[in-house]
Amino acid sequence: MRWRPCGDAAALAEVEDLDTVLRLHAAVAAAREDGGLPGVVDVVPAARTLLLRCATGADLERAVDTVTALELPDAPPTSGEEVTVEVVYDGEDLGDVATHLGCDVEEVVRRHTATRWRVAFTGFAPGFGYLVPDTGRDAGHDAGHDGADDEPHPLEVPRRPESRTAVPAGAVGLAGEFSGVYPRSSPGGWQLIGSTATPTWDVDRDPPALLTPGARVRFVEVGA
Amino acid sequence: MSALEVVATGAQAVVEDLGRPGLAGLGVAESGALDPGALRLANRLVGNPEDAAGLEVTFGGLVLRARGDVLLAVTGAPVCVTVATADGRRTHGAGAAVAVPDGAEVTLDAPAHGLRSWVAVRGGLDVARPLGSASTDLLAGLGAALGAGDVLDVGPAPADPPPALDQAPLPTPLDGTVVLRVVLGPRDDWFTAEALATLGRPWSVDARSNRVGVRLDGPPLERAPAYAEAELPSEGTVAGAVQVAANGLPVLFLADHPVTGGYPVIACVVTEDLPLAAQAVPGQQVRFRTVKGPRLP
Numbered sequence: 001m002r003w004r005p006c007g008d009a010a011a012l013a014e015v016e017d018l019d020t021v022l023r024l025h026a027a028v029a030a031a032r033e034d035g036g037l038p039g040v041v042d043v044v045p046a047a048r049t050l051l052l053r054c055a056t057g058a059d060l061e062r063a064v065d066t067v068t069a070l071e072l073p074d075a076p077p078t079s080g081e082e083v084t085v086e087v088v089y090d091g092e093d094l095g096d097v098a099t100h101l102g103c104d105v106e107e108v109v110r111r112h113t114a115t116r117w118r119v120a121f122t123g124f125a126p127g128f129g130y131l132v133p134d135t136g137r138d139a140g141h142d143a144g145h146d147g148a149d150d151e152p153h154p155l156e157v158p159r160r161p162e163s164r165t166a167v168p169a170g171a172v173g174l175a176g177e178f179s180g181v182y183p184r185s186s187p188g189g190w191q192l193i194g195s196t197a198t199p200t201w202d203v204d205r206d207p208p209a210l211l212t213p214g215a216r217v218r219f220v221e222v223g224a
Numbered sequence: 225m226s227a228l229e230v231v232a233t234g235a236q237a238v239v240e241d242l243g244r245p246g247l248a249g250l251g252v253a254e255s256g257a258l259d260p261g262a263l264r265l266a267n268r269l270v271g272n273p274e275d276a277a278g279l280e281v282t283f284g285g286l287v288l289r290a291r292g293d294v295l296l297a298v299t300g301a302p303v304c305v306t307v308a309t310a311d312g313r314r315t316h317g318a319g320a321a322v323a324v325p326d327g328a329e330v331t332l333d334a335p336a337h338g339l340r341s342w343v344a345v346r347g348g349l350d351v352a353r354p355l356g357s358a359s360t361d362l363l364a365g366l367g368a369a370l371g372a373g374d375v376l377d378v379g380p381a382p383a384d385p386p387p388a389l390d391q392a393p394l395p396t397p398l399d400g401t402v403v404l405r406v407v408l409g410p411r412d413d414w415f416t417a418e419a420l421a422t423l424g425r426p427w428s429v430d431a432r433s434n435r436v437g438v439r440l441d442g443p444p445l446e447r448a449p450a451y452a453e454a455e456l457p458s459e460g461t462v463a464g465a466v467q468v469a470a471n472g473l474p475v476l477f478l479a480d481h482p483v484t485g486g487y488p489v490i491a492c493v494v495t496e497d498l499p500l501a502a503q504a505v506p507g508q509q510v511r512f513r514t515v516k517g518p519r520l521p
Contacts, residue, residue: 004410005517007492010462012410042248044460046484051460053248057518068521123458123484126251126364130458159455159486176457184365189486203354203366209250 001068009060010053013067018120018132018177021045022076025121025213028052028067037063045121045213047130047176078118078134079214085181085200086222087112087172091192093160097174100157108193109221111154117179117217122209127183127201129211153177163189170195172219179219181211226292228345230374231329234285237370238435239349240342241277244357248483254463255361255479257342258435258502262300265394266344269297269321271386276348276379277358279370281341283505284334288343290324294378295346295386297321301338301503302394306331319392321346338397338503346386350379363436363480397503401426402510404476404497406466407517411456411488415468419445423466423490423512427474431506436482437467437475438501440510444472445490458484464493464501466512476501476510 001024002014015021025045031037039059044051052067054060089109091097098105118134133153159175164187167173171182173190182188183201200210211217230237240263243256257263257280264274279286284303298305298318305316309328316322318341324330332341351358352367360367370376412420422443430439445468447454461467465477467489476493478501491512493501504510 003520005407005492005520006410006460006462006489007407007464008494008496008518010492011518011520012459041245042254042460044248044483046459047457049457049459051248051462053460053462060518061520064518064520122249122251123460124251124482126366128251207250208355213249 003064006051006053008057009055010051011060011064012049012051014049018047019076020072021048021050022120023072024050024070026077027070027072031066031070037066039063044123046123077214078216079212082216082218083210084218084220085196085198087194087196087219088224089194089221090224091172091194093191094193097157097191097193101155108155112179112193113219113221115154117219119211119213119215119217120178121213122211125183125186127209127211128180129200129209131179131211131217132177134216155179157191159189160191163187167192168195170197172196226290226294226347226378228294228376228378229289229291230370230372230376231287231289232285232372233370234281234283234332236282237286238280238360238362239277239351239358239367239370239376240280240360241358242275243359243479244355247355248460251483252355252364253361253479253481253483255357255359255364255366258340258479259300259342259499261499263342263344265392266297266299266342267348268387269299269319269389269392270295270344270346271382271384272344272346272348273382276344277351278345278349279343281332281343283339284332284341286332286343288330290326290328290330291375292326292378294324295321296324296330297344298332298341299392299394300341301335301397303332303335303341306333317391319394320390321386337399339505340502345378347379347381350377361480362434363482397500400509402500402504402508403513404501404510405494405515406491406512407494408491408514409517412490414447414451414454414488415490416446416448419447419490424514426509426511429504429506429508429510433506435478435480437477438504438510440474440476442473445474446472451488456486456488458486461485461489462492464495464498465489466491466493478502
């Protein structure tokens with residue numbers, strides 16, 4: 001684990017892969033619940049890093065020592081909850097994605113709907129869940145933590161070379177190892193493969209995000 | 225119940241309190257007043273709890289009409305506060321409580337120094353609090369910038385009387401080059417030594433700056449050869465992060481910043497200096513001075 005400073009009261013813990021981030025996040029969440037990380041304001045997991053933001057620099061130094069010494073669980077937790085998202089596969093980048101993967105558009109749709117996804121973390125915008133293929137491992141399973149790399153990723157594509165200035169709310173996209181749904185209109189550089197009418201962010205709902213970390217997600221094709 | 229009717233907003237006026245910390249894991253930034261100390265002071269001047277919701281006003285120009293008698297205080301960039309009633313106009317300074325009778329109009333003129341002022345009203349603004357805070361977050365779409373015709377309800381006055389204080393001293397924002405202390409990283413290693421030196425030279429504040437970030441104009445910061453074509457996996461960011469976009473120009477994130485970002489952050493402004501950054505007007509110069517960061521393993 002490598003620590004990188006983010007100003008006077010925050011730091012990033014950089015680890016080797018997403019699986020380790022999620023296990024570290026689980027350990028940090030458990031330590032916070034037990035009151036073992038006072039002064040921690042925000043914890044933000046991402047693809048290779050976990051951001052720890054504290055009230056003061058002294059809180060940060062103490063928290064970093066605590067986190068460095070944490071023992072990580074064997075597997076990231078899943079919430080067990082399964083969410084179904086209905087998608088019209090009419091995205092502007094569907095053709096480019098198929099070309100990149102060396103298959104046809106129908107195969108892209110087949111892979112996206114056949115994959116069991118899991119919400120790894122949220123970020124970028126409120127309610128934007130970063131989804132990864134679910135390897136089916138549960139806490140306590142003995143597969144070891146490299147299990148995620150055993151199967152090839154069905155839909156790994158680069159971001160678009162240029163960001164769009166406005167991606168519509170409900171757009172379903174792919175980028176890197178992730179799939180995601182834009183909760184509201186925003187700029188974005190993901191490859192768009194479809195759209196959903198299912199709202200993924202509603203401040204009047206508790207929790208406001210539909211796709212919460214740990215939840216399992218299935219995409220279902222519907223007609224336009 | 226009394227209320228404030230928005231007659232004109234100037235460049236921008238938004239409702240802010242001390243923000244919604246702790247939700248970054250949901251993708252929601254802390255938001256809140258860009259100078260929390262200034263909003264706290266304005267609230268104290270009218271006898272409110274320090275975290276009551278008030279207004280953040282960019283470059284004056286705000287006109288409010290009182291419905292019922294209200295007591296206001298303005299802090300931050302010093303502006304004249306003019307109260308117009310049927311009997312005439314009276315101008316007050318910032319940093320003091322100002323009584324505004326029912327039907328009167330209050331105007332904040334443009335500040336001679338600095339960019340943003342904060343207005344507290346006795347009783348606080350009684351507005352919606354999505355996710356536990358009244359703060360407008362322009363990036364997250366929580367709340368919205370105010371427009372003419374909006375009516376803001378004022379909450380019940382606190383039990384304690386306002387303090388018997390004539391005038392609180394307000395720090396005057398600087399007109400020259402604003403020096404902001406930064407801790408290098410988390411991705412300073414993505415840049416050349418020359419780029420790190422350039423970071424310490426003056427940058428010009430771009431007019432497209434807002435609560436999400438201060439865009440800076442100057443010579444592009446070059447990436448180290450090893451990272452020239454690299455794509456950074458998205459990672460968590462903080463208010464104060466100086467993110468360098470694909471064009472090499474830095475953006476200094478403020479309270480409504482994106483919670484994660486895919487461009488490298490070369491350095492982060494220390495928390496204490498962020499209110500100074502919020503007062504830099506377009507065209508003004510900003511410089512970064514490197515200081516030691518926290519002790520990390």
